[in-house]
Amino acid sequence: MNDLPRLPTSGGCRDEPILKQRGQREVFCGLTGIIWLHRKMQDAFFLVIGSRTCAHLLQSAAGVMIFAEPRFGTAILEESDLAGLADAQTELDKVVDQLLERRTDIRQLFLVGSCPSEVIKLDLSRAAERMTEKYAPSVRVLNFSGSGIETTFTQGEDACLASMVPVLPETDHRQLLLVGALPDVVEEQAISLLTQMGIGPVRVLPAPRADSDLGVGADTVFALTQPFLGDTHAELERRGARHIAAPFPFGEEGTTAWLRTIANEFGVDDETFESVTAAPRARARKAIAQASESLRGKSVFFFPDSQLEIPLARFLTRECGMQAIEVGAPFIHKGIIGPDLDMLAQGPVLSEGQDVDLQLDRCRAARPDLTVCGLGLANPLEAEGLSTKWAIELVFTPVHFYEQAGDLAGLFSRPLRRSDLLQLGVRA
Amino acid sequence: MKLTVWTYEGPPHVGAMRVATGMTGLHYVLHAPQGDTYADLLFTMIERRDHRPPVTYTTFQARDLGSDTANLFKKSLEDAYARYQPEALIVGASCTAELIQDDPGGMSETMGIPVPVIPLELPSYQRKENFGADETFFQIVRTLAKPVERTQQITCNLIGPTALGFRHRDDITEITALLSDMGISVNVVAPMTSSPSDIARMGAAHFNVLMYPETAESAARWMERELDQPYTKTVPIGVGATRDFVREVAEITGLDPYLDESRLRLPWYSKSVDSTYLTGKRVFIFGDGTHVAAAARVARDEMGFEVVGLGCYNREMARPVRSLAKDYGVGALITDDYLEVERSIEALQPEMILGTQMERHIGKRLGIPCAVISAPVHVQDFPARYSPQMGIEGANVLFDTWVHPLVMGLEEHLLHMFRDDFEFHDAAGPSHHGGHAPKAANDATSAPAPAATETKTAGDGCVIWLDDAERELKKIPFFVRGKARRNTETFATERGVSEISVDTLYEAKAHYAR
Numbered sequence: 025m026n027d028l029p030r031l032p033t034s035g036g037c038r039d040e041p042i043l044k045q046r047g048q049r050e051v052f053c054g055l056t057g058i059i060w061l062h063r064k065m066q067d068a069f070f071l072v073i074g075s076r077t078c079a080h081l082l083q084s085a086a087g088v089m090i091f092a093e094p095r096f097g098t099a100i101l102e103e104s105d106l107a108g109l110a111d112a113q114t115e116l117d118k119v120v121d122q123l124l125e126r127r128t129d130i131r132q133l134f135l136v137g138s139c140p141s142e143v144i145k146l147d148l149s150r151a152a153e154r155m156t157e158k159y160a161p162s163v164r165v166l167n168f169s170g171s172g173i174e175t176t177f178t179q180g181e182d183a184c185l186a187s188m189v190p191v192l193p194e195t196d197h198r199q200l201l202l203v204g205a206l207p208d209v210v211e212e213q214a215i216s217l218l219t220q221m222g223i224g225p226v227r228v229l230p231a232p233r234a235d236s237d238l239g240v241g242a243d244t245v246f247a248l249t250q251p252f253l254g255d256t257h258a259e260l261e262r263r264g265a266r267h268i269a270a271p272f273p274f275g276e277e278g279t280t281a282w283l284r285t286i287a288n289e290f291g292v293d294d295e296t297f298e299s300v301t302a303a304p305r306a307r308a309r310k311a312i313a314q315a316s317e318s319l320r321g322k323s324v325f326f327f328p329d330s331q332l333e334i335p336l337a338r339f340l341t342r343e344c345g346m347q348a349i350e351v352g353a354p355f356i357h358k359g360i361i362g363p364d365l366d367m368l369a370q371g372p373v374l375s376e377g378q379d380v381d382l383q384l385d386r387c388r389a390a391r392p393d394l395t396v397c398g399l400g401l402a403n404p405l406e407a408e409g410l411s412t413k414w415a416i417e418l419v420f421t422p423v424h425f426y427e428q429a430g431d432l433a434g435l436f437s438r439p440l441r442r443s444d445l446l447q448l449g450v451r452a
Numbered sequence: 453m454k455l456t457v458w459t460y461e462g463p464p465h466v467g468a469m470r471v472a473t474g475m476t477g478l479h480y481v482l483h484a485p486q487g488d489t490y491a492d493l494l495f496t497m498i499e500r501r502d503h504r505p506p507v508t509y510t511t512f513q514a515r516d517l518g519s520d521t522a523n524l525f526k527k528s529l530e531d532a533y534a535r536y537q538p539e540a541l542i543v544g545a546s547c548t549a550e551l552i553q554d555d556p557g558g559m560s561e562t563m564g565i566p567v568p569v570i571p572l573e574l575p576s577y578q579r580k581e582n583f584g585a586d587e588t589f590f591q592i593v594r595t596l597a598k599p600v601e602r603t604q605q606i607t608c609n610l611i612g613p614t615a616l617g618f619r620h621r622d623d624i625t626e627i628t629a630l631l632s633d634m635g636i637s638v639n640v641v642a643p644m645t646s647s648p649s650d651i652a653r654m655g656a657a658h659f660n661v662l663m664y665p666e667t668a669e670s671a672a673r674w675m676e677r678e679l680d681q682p683y684t685k686t687v688p689i690g691v692g693a694t695r696d697f698v699r700e701v702a703e704i705t706g707l708d709p710y711l712d713e714s715r716l717r718l719p720w721y722s723k724s725v726d727s728t729y730l731t732g733k734r735v736f737i738f739g740d741g742t743h744v745a746a747a748a749r750v751a752r753d754e755m756g757f758e759v760v761g762l763g764c765y766n767r768e769m770a771r772p773v774r775s776l777a778k779d780y781g782v783g784a785l786i787t788d789d790y791l792e793v794e795r796s797i798e799a800l801q802p803e804m805i806l807g808t809q810m811e812r813h814i815g816k817r818l819g820i821p822c823a824v825i826s827a828p829v830h831v832q833d834f835p836a837r838y839s840p841q842m843g844i845e846g847a848n849v850l851f852d853t854w855v856h857p858l859v860m861g862l863e864e865h866l867l868h869m870f871r872d873d874f875e876f877h878d879a880a881g882p883s884h885h886g887g888h889a890p891k892a893a894n895d896a897t898s899a900p901a902p903a904a905t906e907t908k909t910a911g912d913g914c915v916i917w918l919d920d921a922e923r924e925l926k927k928i929p930f931f932v933r934g935k936a937r938r939n940t941e942t943f944a945t946e947r948g949v950s951e952i953s954v955d956t957l958y959e960a961k962a963h964y965a966r
Contacts, residue, residue: 048528049511053487073453075547075576080462081490093791099453103577106551115453123455139485139548142514172487173514173548381535400492400504407502 029271029281029342032369037334038362040374047379050400051329051354052416053172054180055138056085060420061184062095064205067131067233070096071123072170073116073146074138085416095130097123101140112146120155120165130163131234134184137169164234166191176354178252178330178419181205185229189259195239200286201265202228203256204249207422214249214273214425217283220300223290229256240265247286249273249424251364252331254357271363274332275339275429276308281363304426311430312343318437318444320345322393328352328378329398329415335364336396336418336432337372344433348372349390352383394440411439458790458810460765460828464574465546466491467584470667471592472542473505473615474644478592479538481529483521483549483556486511498831499616508532510549522554526563529556533565540596540648541565542588544572568648570595580788582666582740582766585614589643590670596651599679602658606636606705609657611671611683612664613644618743618827620644622840623663627688630843631661634701634710643667655679659704663687663842666740666766688842689746690850691718691754711844718847722754730756730855734935736802737762738785738793738811739826741769743841745776747806747825750850752780761785761800763793765808801934804858809833820934821857915944921952939964 055078058070072078079098099119105112116135124130133155135148148167155165168187170180185203200223202214215226229246231238242264248257251272261267270285271278280301287297324346326333333353340346350373358365375383380401387395388408395405395412402412413436423432461467465482472480473495482488489509495501510528512521529543543556557571570591574584589611610627613620624645628638639657640650654675660683662672672683682704688697695711702709721727735757737747741764751757763785764773770786777784785796794814797805805811805822809830815822824833825841840846917925928936936957943960944952 047531048489048509049486050489050492051486052490053485055487056490071455076456076459076461076463076580077465077488077547077576079456079459080466081487083458084490084494093457097455097457100456101453101577103575105453106577112453119453119455139487140551143517143548143551171514172485173512173517176486381531398493399497400489401496403496403500403502404504 028284029277029367031366034370036366037368037370037372037374038358038365040365040370042356043373043375044377045375045379045382046377047382049176049354049378050327050380050398051378052085052177052398053081053139054170054175054177054183055081055136055172056177057170057180057184058082058096058136059085061181061205061230065132065230065232065234067129067235068095068134069123069127069130069132070134070136071120072096072098072136072138073141073148074098074101074136075140076100078138078140095127101144106144112144113151116146116151117155124159124163133159133163133165134187135165135167136184137167137171139171139173142169142171142173164191176328178250178332179255179355181250182253182255185253186255186259188230189240189256189263192263193237193239194263195241196243197225197239197241198243199245200224200226200290201238201240201244201246201260202226202249203246203253203260205230206249206424210422210424210428213427217300217304217425218286221283221287221290221292221296223286223292245289247282248360250332251335251357251361252355254355254360257360269360269363271338271367272332272335273424274335274432275343276305276312276426277343277367278335278339278364279308279425279429280305301426308426308429312433315430315433315437316344318440319394319433321347322440323347323349323390324394324396324436325349325387325390325392326351326353327380327383327387327395327397327401327415328354328375329396330419331355331357331361332415332418333396334361334368334374338364338368339432340436341369342367343429344436346394346436349392350375350383350386352376352378354378394436396436411443413439456789460788460790460808460810461581462491462494463547463576464579464581464584464587465544465572465576466494467581467586467614467667468542468544468572468574468588469495469505469507470581470585470614470616471588471643472507473501474613474617475506475642475646475648477539477647477649478506479532479536479541480505480507481525481532481541481543481556481560482507482509482546483525483528483544483554484509484511484546485548486513488546488548495615498829499834500831501615505615506536506538508536512549517552521549521552522559525554525556526559529560529563529565529569533567538567538648540568540570540592542570542572542592544574545576547576550576568595580766582768585667586670586768589614589668590674592643592648592651593654593671594674596648597654597675597679598652600653600655603639603656606707607639607657608636608701609639609654609660609681610641610663611643611660612662612666612668613641614664614667615644616827616829617644617664617667618825618829618833619839619841620664621834622838623842623846625838626840626843626845627661627663630688630694630698630711631701633712634698634705634707636701636705636707655681657681659683659701661701665742666768687742687746689743689846690750691716691847692749693746694843694847713844716844716847718754718851721851722756727756727855730858733757733804733858734760734800734802735804735806736760736797736800736811737825738764738805738807740764740766741773743826744769744773746841747850748776748780750847751806751854754847755851755854757804760802761796763787763796801938803932803935804854806854823854823857915941915950915952917952918954920954921957924954924957936961 152165152167166187168183240263244265247268271281273279273282337348337351352375356376422428495505510524543560560569662683675681686697688694698709698711759780765788774784805815806825812822940960
């Protein structure tokens with residue numbers, strides 16, 4: 025138990041007041057999650073039922089088009105679809121027929137709701153049921169909403185995973201389920217550490233393919249690898265699975281606390297835990313120490329983006345020597361993020377939701393050494409002389425667990441090192 | 453409902469954003485759900501803008517829907533006016549807000565905002581980005597531009613440049629200089645670089661230079677009618693078009709045509725012997741209608757290419773592009789379906805593509821070099837260096853950027869001489885030819901695969917390549933191999949030959965020799 029983190033003597037942030045403002049929110053919608061989810065689920069197609077804006081968002085968020093024909097697309101609603109809803113269902117059937125005929129490699133199809141499809145109340149669950157019957161057993165059709173009126177950025181992944189839980193088969197095997205789409209390299213590291221401690225079987229959600237025999241039941245315990253999986257958490261509990269609440273596995277301390285909490289659940293003794301984790305812990309500490317040199321004593325300001333903000337603020341303040349000025353998150357789900365809040369020393373403003381203009385005013389007044397924000401704000405703030413870290417990279421890059429802890433610190437220190445390196449002078 | 457993988461154009465409100473972001477002193481209040489703010493990053497990341505676009509989004513959420521999205525809009529408009537103090541506002545709805553029918557235009561009228569508030573009706577489910585830009589600029593001009601006294605000297609407005617435009621920044625500089633050489637100064641450049649008060653004095657110019665019909669044709673027509681300002685019809689991209697443009701401007705103004713060609717290098721570069729290898733290169737051209745039309749003329753008349761196909765993604769330009777295609781004796785591809793463009797390119801097997809960033813990716817996959825001539829834009833389309841498309845320097849830029857992806861003439865000759873050289877085989881790949889990353893599986897020296905897998909079929913008929921012929925084909929330099937394969941297959945099909953031997957290959961070569 026001595027591996028569990030020491031809590032700040034002044035008290036953590038769990039019961040600190042939260043600043044809530046209502047104004048313009050400068051965030052992505054949940055559709056963005058499709059960009060990483062479709063890489064993770066190799067036989068899945070994500071069909072957004074939406075507008076040209078949705079298609080344009082996906083294209084812009086993907087940044088470059090590297091896939092000939094990607095496993096995502098948009099069924100763009102047209103004027104005629106908006107006239108009558110019966111039409112829209114038939115039209116959707118046509119689009120899906122066309123799609124599945126061309127893509128025989130697809131085993132799971134997600135019908136993804138968008139703002140317009142939600143507003144016109146297009147019933148995608150009915151469509152998914154109908155199509156599941158039609159295409160069974162070769163294709164499973166599910167639906168979730170990635171709309172901006174219901175989801176913020178990473179909540180799209182949450183909605184997607186939550187939609188998968190009710191259709192998982194029942195199992196009464198004792199198992200550990202890791203929940204969250206992680207890059208393969210990171211996922212394998214986590215499974216390897218757990219397996220070395222004798223914990224198993226370890227399963228992951230989402231599984232890479234639909235035909236995996238992943239089940240869930242009362243003897244399933246699950247650990248989240250991402251802090252934004254609130255709905256999935258609720259769905260799993262509904263299936264009888266039990267959550268192992270832990271700080272999130274960012275940095276050496278977070279990873280150790282996460283592993284230790286799971287190890288306790290599975291009765292792993294201290295000696296085994298120590299022998300499995302000692303070497304990677306030492307490596308992680310060393311890597312963080314190097315990468316965080318330029319972060320020590322610097323201040324950081326988080327704009328809300330991915331819901332990773334609180335665990336990351338915990339990592340930066342406790343392991344990299346930074347001071348947090350404001351930690352903004354789109355949502356603060358204390359049942360999930362509580363252990364991280366406990367570890368985060370009081371001091372920073374915690375804010376939930378956003379009025380971006382007011383938050384920019386606070387940021388400019390505070391002049392933090394580093395601002396973590398979305399792509400729409402980064403260059404404008406740089407132009408005002410603030411160093412920024414684009415938040416989206418924290419979601420796209422492998423940053424979890426011991427071997428990536430140094431890289432995680434590096435993501436934050438690079439902008440600071442860069443501004444130290446550049447000698448661009450002033451206008452003549 | 454239409455299945456879409458990649459899109460050439462964004463929704464119409466993104467077009468409105470391109471207008472607003474190019475301007476100063478104008479603010480756009482957009483009724484839109486959270487998430488639509490992604491569009492900011494197009495400007496801050498792709499174009500590296502150092503300011504946020506002047507757009508306030510209402511970012512309503514599901515919980516607002518039943519209650520009070522209308523008040524949310526009003527509050528956003530009030531706050532935006534108070535914070536940014538713009539000279540004028542534009543207001544409108546994105547696709548989702550269009551469905552909830554809050555009528556931003558109507559609401560804003562009743563609010564007593566002390567500056568002009570211009571309502572935009574942009575039908576998101578019918579139209580696209582270029583329409584949005586054109587309509588927005590038109591509405592701004594219609595509201596703000598008034599008849600004013602003409603300038604004493606001959607002046608013009610440059611209209612059409614927007615934020616996120618393909619090389620608009622540099623085209624403005626080039627055309628301003630060209631006109632200045634003729635003794636014409638620029639009154640207003642709009643929308644990019646202008647403020648609402650600049651728009652108000654557009655009427656002082658003697659005529660308009662319509663740089664990009666995609667984004668300013670409606671405004672040009674309106675100003676012709678209401679402000680008595682003629683506008684230019686020639687888009688000065690390429691040598692011939694630039695000269696025509698100068699003549700057109702001279703006609704409009706009564707000034708002598710004058711064009712300083714001392715820096716113009718395209719004609720000589722194209723004539724010089726190294727360029728001989730460009731002769732008859734088969735090119736496929738795709739992009740927005742304006743850039744495609746300009747590129748077709750340059751490709752055929754100034755580079756000596758053969759245009760084998762062309763088309764545009766913006767339906768608004770379908771008519772001129774169809775008639776253009778007729779002139780070139782090819783079919784016009786009018787589509788915004790990326791997969792259809794890809795199929796078309798695959799079938800035509802051009803030696804080069806002049807397209808957008810989308811076609812660049814198609815080219816990468818098919819191993820066909822591509823030069824980018826049109827939006828949609830990419831961060832690469834905003835080079836640090838001066839790189840216009842229009843005018844004299846624009847013509848020089850076209851020559852360089854189009855030739856760059858191709859293997860240079862002398863190099864092509866050497867490749868041919870040394871094609872069997874051990875260091876100079878296919879797998880080694882050419883030094884600077886991005887389109888041809890060698891594929892290990894294609895190595896001609898590897899053991900021949902069973903005849904069945906060597907079978908290649910032509911597009912329509914069923915023609916089989918015999919092993920010997922297939923091996924011989926691989927000895928042909930990669931950059932003409934596609935043409936040789938296609939010609940041989942056509943030759944065989946036309947003669948009812950079902951198996952291609954080495955003899956067939958060389959008979960076809962003799963047949964097609966130029």
